[in-house]
Amino acid sequence: MLLGIVLVALNLRIAIAAVSPILDVVRRDVAFDDTLAGLLGAAPLVSFAVFGSLAPVVARRLGLEPTLVAALLLSATGEVVRSTTGTPAAFIAWSVVALGGMGIGNVLLPPLVKRYFPDRIGPVTAAYSMTMAFSTTAPPLLAVPLARQLGWRTSVGVWSVLAVVAVVPWCVVIARRAATGHGRRDVDGLPPGASGPADQRVRSGTGRVxxxxxxxxxxxxxxxxxxxxxxxxxxxxxxxxxxxxxxxxxxxxxxxxxxxxxxxxxxxxxxxxxxxxxxxxxxxxxxxxxxxxxxxxxxxxxxxxxxxxxxxxxxxxxxxxxxxxxxxxxxxxxxxxxxxxxxxxxxxxxxxxxxxxxxxxxxxxxxxxxxxxxxxxxxxxxxxxxxxxxxxxxxxxxxxxxxx
The missing domain is CATH 1.20.1250.20 (MFS general substrate transporter like domains)
Structure with missing residues (x-):
């Protein structure tokens, strides 16, 4: 579980950090003007806001872990496809897809820590927060050398591999649950339709945040x-x-x-x-x-x-x-x-x-x-x-x- 959480955190800023250092190179090839470059700069905050707001709704229907897997695959798809595009509109659109997956991951990490490490919230949050900070600092150091050696498209798309790797631990979790007959669980940790303690039902089920x-x-x-x-x-x-x-x-x-x-x-x-x-x-x-x-x-x-x-x-x-x-x-x-x-x-x-x-x-x-x-x-x-x-x-x- 800890490995899965840390690997997810490693992906949550890469779609931003890997592009900004080589944006001038991308602009020359994809023909961004200043207005479109500004839209690209605003995309992370907007995507995090929109997709982050949708994450609890999707998680209630699918469960935390399946939603996280879908978010990682969505992010990987966006990173790969935008590296192959030839127009500014397509690059921005697929960047939004990549950032959207990350926005969902942003929201799901805290409840996953709550579910699996309720007595280690401080240390585990510290671990994934440090990983997020690392994922902000490392790509800029590597993006320019990669772009020089392999081209900007490889430099932008190669980070999708990390999203695919991050899927593996969560697929193992989902498979084990299916094998043991637990199936999907609601985001509060109870099987769908199950009745927990009355206090938990009152305090967790019907509020409006x-x-x-x-x-x-x-x-x-x-x-x-x-x-x-x-x-x-x-x-x-x-x-x-x-x-x-x-x-x-x-x-x-x-x-x-x-x-x-x-x-x-x-x-x-x-x-x-x-x-x-x-x-x-x-x-x-x-x-x-x-x-x-x-x-x-x-x-x-x-x-x-x-x-x-x-x-x-x-x-x-x-x-x-x-x-x-x-x-x-x-x-x-x-x-x-x-x-x-x-x-x-x-x-x-x-x-x-x-x-x-x-x-x-x-x-x-x-x-x-x-x-x-x-x-x-x-x-x-x-x-x-x-x-x-x-x-x-x-x-x-x-x-x-x-x-x-």
Whole structure:
């Protein structure tokens, strides 16, 4: 189970990370204009929001494991086919397919941890969060050499192999269940139609996640953090270049920003699992955002390393929220519903962020107002995370009523 979870996590950012370093090469061959390139840049957040929202619905019908297998195969298909296309529209469409599979995987990983490792939520979340961070940093280092040696199509399509490999452990799980007569199980771990303990039925079966203040708190916290993360990766190189640094230096600082996600991906879930109320941790990470943005606004070319380290550490909000999805639910069904809502609503809120930052910079001619916008979103994150972090359980707050 742990191998399966880690292999899935390894696939969840590759469709993004493998293309961005060689986008200029792809554009020359596939004839992207700036507008279509912008659409491609917006595709991850939009795909994660749409497909992530659909994941709980599909999982309730098919079960967690079969839905995950379908998502991995969907992602592999999108990665392969887009590497063979010759038009921008087809490349974007099949990128959405690949990203859609990843969006479903994003949502299903927390409930799978809840199902198979309910007493190891912190360590297992740390393991797959670190793997996701690694899958963000490794492909950019390999994509350019692969494109030079084998061509950009191979560089883009070869990562589909990892999705196919990730399917294997879950096919074994499904086959074993079929062989032992267990068959498909609902996302709460019970066979279809089975009756569990009355308390579990009341608390897990009939709630509406959007009724829960906890769910909204987690969704807004997740969304504001994602907005800042994607805005930084989109605009940090230009911010530093406009401050007088060389273009190559901007790329190196972005790489450092991604690498700093690794230690926080490990530490964040472990700390969240140990703290009854992890809001002080989230507030400290929000403070890192504030100090990093103030540094970029006041002295971007001096002290750059300090500002990037602070912003890199601030990314720890993401794995903390992933851990809280499981820590604040009782059942895999609750974790599935909460994960789908948090990531669907969160990525929807985050999607306009990079565009908004670019528009503010273009209108004002300065990065200071754009960074001020990001500071406002960090303030929202810090305040709303009070609700997200307080000790509560989704099944007690989502308006559940007894079945039957």
């Amino acid at each position: 959007w009724r829960s203040p906890l769910a909204w708190g987690l969704a807004v916290t997740f969304g504001m953090n994602s907005l800042n993360t994607y805005a930084l990766f989109a605009w940090l190189p230009q911010i530093l270049t406009d401050a007088g640094l060389e273009a190559e230096a901007g790329g190196r600082w972005v790489a450092l920003l991604a690498i700093l996600g690794l230690p926080m991906s490990f530490a964040g879930p472990l700390l969240a699992a140990r703290l009854r109320d992890p809001w002080p941790l989230v507030a400290a990470l929000a403070g890192c955002y504030v100090c990093g943005y103030l540094g970029l606004a006041l002295s971007p070319a001096t002290g750059t390393a300090v500002w990037i380290v602070l912003l890199g550490l601030a990314q720890g909000v993401f794995p903390v929220v992933l851990a809280l999805i499981n820590l604040r639910t009782r059942t895999a069904e609750g974790a599935t519903a909460l994960s789908g809502f948090v990531q669907g609503a969160g990525y929807t809120a985050a999607a306009p962020g990079p565009v908004l930052v670019g528009v503010v910079h273009e209108v004002t001619g300065s990065w200071t107002p754009a960074l001020a916008v990001l500071l406002v979103t960090v303030g929202v994150l810090a305040v709303v995370s009070l609700v997200a972090c307080r000790p509560a359980v989704l099944e007690d707050t989502w308006g559940a009523r007894p079945r039957g």
